[in-house]
Amino acid sequence: MPENFFILFKQELWLVAIIFFLLIIKLKTKQPAVTTLLNRINVLLLLNLISGFFFNEEGRLFGKMFVTNHLYVFEKNILNLAALLISLQSTKWLENHKHIIEFYVLLLSSLLGMFLMISAANLLMLYVGLELSTIPLAAAANFDLHKKISGEGAMKLIISSAFSSTILLLGISFLYGCTGTLDFSVINNLLQQQPLHIAAFLLFFVGLLFKVSAVPFHLWTADVYEGSPVAITSFLSVASKAAAMFAILNVLNKMVQPLFITWHTVLIWVALATIIIGNLFAIRQQNLKRLLAFSSVSQVGFMLLAASANSAVSNASIIYFILIYVFSNLAVFGVISLVSAALQKETITEYQSFYTNNKFLSWCLCIGFFSLAGVPPTAGFFGKLFLLMSAAQGITFVILTIAALNMVISMYYYLRVVKTVFAKNENIGMEKIAIPVYNKIALLICVIGILLTGVLSGAYSYIISLQ
Amino acid sequence: MKAVDIIFYCIATFVLTTGILAVTTRKIFRSAIWLLFCLMGVAALYFWMNANFIAAIQIAVYVGGIVVLIIFSIFLTQQSGNQMPKPNSLRIIVASVASLIGFGLLLQLYNKQVFQTTNKNFDIDIATLGKQLLSTDANGYALPFEVISMLLLAAMVGCIVIAMKASPTPPKEGLKKEEIL
Numbered sequence: 001m002p003e004n005f006f007i008l009f010k011q012e013l014w015l016v017a018i019i020f021f022l023l024i025i026k027l028k029t030k031q032p033a034v035t036t037l038l039n040r041i042n043v044l045l046l047l048n049l050i051s052g053f054f055f056n057e058e059g060r061l062f063g064k065m066f067v068t069n070h071l072y073v074f075e076k077n078i079l080n081l082a083a084l085l086i087s088l089q090s091t092k093w094l095e096n097h098k099h100i101i102e103f104y105v106l107l108l109s110s111l112l113g114m115f116l117m118i119s120a121a122n123l124l125m126l127y128v129g130l131e132l133s134t135i136p137l138a139a140a141a142n143f144d145l146h147k148k149i150s151g152e153g154a155m156k157l158i159i160s161s162a163f164s165s166t167i168l169l170l171g172i173s174f175l176y177g178c179t180g181t182l183d184f185s186v187i188n189n190l191l192q193q194q195p196l197h198i199a200a201f202l203l204f205f206v207g208l209l210f211k212v213s214a215v216p217f218h219l220w221t222a223d224v225y226e227g228s229p230v231a232i233t234s235f236l237s238v239a240s241k242a243a244a245m246f247a248i249l250n251v252l253n254k255m256v257q258p259l260f261i262t263w264h265t266v267l268i269w270v271a272l273a274t275i276i277i278g279n280l281f282a283i284r285q286q287n288l289k290r291l292l293a294f295s296s297v298s299q300v301g302f303m304l305l306a307a308s309a310n311s312a313v314s315n316a317s318i319i320y321f322i323l324i325y326v327f328s329n330l331a332v333f334g335v336i337s338l339v340s341a342a343l344q345k346e347t348i349t350e351y352q353s354f355y356t357n358n359k360f361l362s363w364c365l366c367i368g369f370f371s372l373a374g375v376p377p378t379a380g381f382f383g384k385l386f387l388l389m390s391a392a393q394g395i396t397f398v399i400l401t402i403a404a405l406n407m408v409i410s411m412y413y414y415l416r417v418v419k420t421v422f423a424k425n426e427n428i429g430m431e432k433i434a435i436p437v438y439n440k441i442a443l444l445i446c447v448i449g450i451l452l453t454g455v456l457s458g459a460y461s462y463i464i465s466l467q
Numbered sequence: 468m469k470a471v472d473i474i475f476y477c478i479a480t481f482v483l484t485t486g487i488l489a490v491t492t493r494k495i496f497r498s499a500i501w502l503l504f505c506l507m508g509v510a511a512l513y514f515w516m517n518a519n520f521i522a523a524i525q526i527a528v529y530v531g532g533i534v535v536l537i538i539f540s541i542f543l544t545q546q547s548g549n550q551m552p553k554p555n556s557l558r559i560i561v562a563s564v565a566s567l568i569g570f571g572l573l574l575q576l577y578n579k580q581v582f583q584t585t586n587k588n589f590d591i592d593i594a595t596l597g598k599q600l601l602s603t604d605a606n607g608y609a610l611p612f613e614v615i616s617m618l619l620l621a622a623m624v625g626c627i628v629i630a631m632k633a634s635p636t637p638p639k640e641g642l643k644k645e646e647i648l
Contacts, residue, residue, distance in 0.1 A: 001603060016617070019617075019620075061603075061610075062603050062607060062609060062610040063603070063604055063605040063606060063607055064605070065608075065610045065611070066610060099628050102624050102625075102627075102628045105621065105624050106621055106624060106625055109617060109618070109620070109621035110621075112614075112617060113614075113618070116610075116614055124608075124611050125610065125611055125614075128611045128614045128615060128618070129614070131618060132614060132617060132618045132621070135618060135621065135622055135625070136618075136621040136622070136624075136625055138625070139621075139622070139624075139625020139626065139628065139629060140625065142625075142628075142629050143628070145628075145629070154629075178580075194579070194580060195575070195576050195579045195580065196576045196577070196579065196580040199572075199576050
């Protein structure tokens with residue numbers, strides 16, 4: 001064991017420590033009061049986030065199974081931030097829930113899996129991390145225990161993820177058969193443009209595309225998002241997507257460079273299909289959670305389009321976009337979770353004249369949707385701009401134009417919600433919703449994040465400098 | 468054709484036949500039993516390859532554990548004697564065409580690929596395997612091993628929450644009753 005074990009492995013160790021701390025609390029006969037418990041957990045998560053910013057080193061552990069560097073630490077910090085924000089936003093829902101500790105154990109286990117997935121330098125670790133990140137979430141998707149739709153969502157998630165894991169495993173076993181190793185760098189040296197190698201890679205890649213719900217592997221997304229509690233939906237759409245995207249970038253850069261021609265083409269077509277179909281289906285959604293499901297599908301399409309460029313700039317712009325995506329999506333989900341916990345309302349029409357009584361929440365929702373749509377001066381505009389600019393290196397102008405046109409289409413369904421929220425109607429209008437302190441903090445962080453990460457160019461150049 | 472090849476084809480036919488029967492039979496209990504034979508066939512393949520340890524694990528975990536679990540859950544949830552509804556013919560056709568295409572594709576891929584042969588034998592010493600599982604060095608698998616234990620922990624917590632029925636009495640009273648008992 002190297003001397004700096006505790007520094008290299010600290011983020012994972014922190015999570016494991018919190019998980020066991022929670023389990024021990026659960027086992028005690030005297031349970032703390034709900035608010036105390038939530039306070040404690042949020043402080044722990046905050047400490048967890050802060051710890052990621054100090055004493056970072058690069059190195060590898062456990063042979064070559066686990067690799068860490070400044071970029072990976074930054075990616076994990078993004079995920080930590082997302083987990084903290086989601087935890088703050090869901091306090092209101094959790095206060096009435098019996099299984100708070102179990103919820104956090106599942107959430108943090110899933111986060112641990114994502115960390116290991118990002119740091120994996122070995123197919124075995126990647127697979128184990130992927131499973132650890134999905135299976136607890138499937139259980140957590142069922143946390144609205146009395147709702148049938150929640151159980152249905154969880155069932156769909158577990159079955160589709162089992163299906164995708166099978167395809168992924170088939171791909172891994174072919175890759176192992178072709179190269180005789182599971183190590184990323186060795187596979188990278190041995191792969192060639194041969195039919196079996198390409199087929200193995202494609203099978204493997206399909207498994208990963210399932211996790212980011214790229215078209216044609218997106219069918220589970222909307223149902224699972226609709227059924228799950230809002231906290232889990234936001235975790236699925238933000239953290240889970242981000243982690244799978246980081247893993248895809250990692251794999252493409254470190255493992256399959258010899259097959260660049262293949263995956264360049266595959267990515268472009270998948271990305272185009274994802275953007276177009278995600279957008280078209282989003283237009284006709286009435287439920288906000290379903291709308292956000294398809295919007296996240298189309299956002300992933302933009303990221304995949306940039307990933308096809310295979311350059312340091314495109315990687316940086318994807319990570320930058322994910323950071324913005326975390327802020328914007330969580331701003332929207334923050335409002336939705338509050339409304340859902342207070343009034344159980346989730347469809348767009350129910351948000352009519354939302355502005356009349358809820359000014360702050362409406363502005364948060366509006367800024368979040370503007371950022372998702374890519375309206376300047378919000379950060380979403382710069383994120384999309386950098387994505388398309390980096391993607392432009394390797395694709396024709398026709399494809400670029402189609403992607404840009406789709407941004408216009410997406411504006412329609414995002415702004416439709418904004419219009420509903422702000423349209424004045426004297427008779428209807430949602431009653432005033434009290435905003436707890438935690439939710440307010442989380443929403444403010446998101447809004448400030450959306451406004452600042454776009455204007456300050458520091459974030460983007462920081463990510464570039466990490467590579 | 469050498470005896471080794473003949474044995475291989477026998478085992479392969481056995482695995483394939485039982486596998487097909489497992490997915491085509493219309494009684495769910497029979498399906499589980501065919502799956503049991505299929506997994507035993509796979510174990511036989513491992514024995515054929517001289518990987519005794521993996522074969523033993525295959526029998527202990529899959530045949531002994533998972534199939535028994537499946538059979539238990541069939542008994543608890545399904546009416547095991549009843550026949551399942553017949554799948555419609557379009558589905559059968561599409562499924563068989565898809566699997567035939569998959570088979571043909573794989574066959575083509577294997578024919579095009581030049582595999583490197585090696586003279587290395589399996590390192591079948593169980594002591595080595597055990598050391599590797601717990602080693603943190605270059606060829607060690609301690610990390611995935613531990614991560615899987617976290618996965619099992621999380622899965623168990625999730626299962627318990629889902630399976631636990633919400634009690635009609637508030638939790639505090641429930642505790643008191645237990646204390647009295």
